[in-house]
Amino acid sequence: MELLIPWSHSLKDRRSAVRGLKERLRSRFNASVAEVGYQDKWQRATLAVCVVDNDRHRLEATMGRVRQLAEEAHDLQVADMRQEWL
Numbered sequence: 498m499e500l501l502i503p504w505s506h507s508l509k510d511r512r513s514a515v516r517g518l519k520e521r522l523r524s525r526f527n528a529s530v531a532e533v534g535y536q537d538k539w540q541r542a543t544l545a546v547c548v549v550d551n552d553r554h555r556l557e558a559t560m561g562r563v564r565q566l567a568e569e570a571h572d573l574q575v576a577d578m579r580q581e582w583l
Contacts, residue, residue: 498567499534499577500542508539514572515542521566522546526559542573553582 500518505511519530526548534543546563550556560580567575 498544498546498575500544500567501574501576502540502542502572503574504572505540511539511542515544518567518570518573519544522563525566526563528563
């Protein structure tokens with residue numbers, strides 16, 4: 498998921514916003530979350546979110562809730578979200 502943090506004026510601001518979302522995703526969905534891109538940009542970030550389950554319908558529902566949680570965050574915006582199923 499690609500994120501925009503338009504209010505950020507430093508890497509510290511950006512890290513604060515991204516850290517909050519990562520923690521919420523980990524705790525609410527038991528997901529693995531890693532920052533995988535734009536580590537040196539003040540107003541952008543890319544997160545990889547991984548959820549494992551043996552039921553694809555449950556995974557799709559969980560990923561829908563992941564997207565909703567990210568879109569409801571007041572301190573950042575979701576610019577793009579792509580999914581891969583393995």
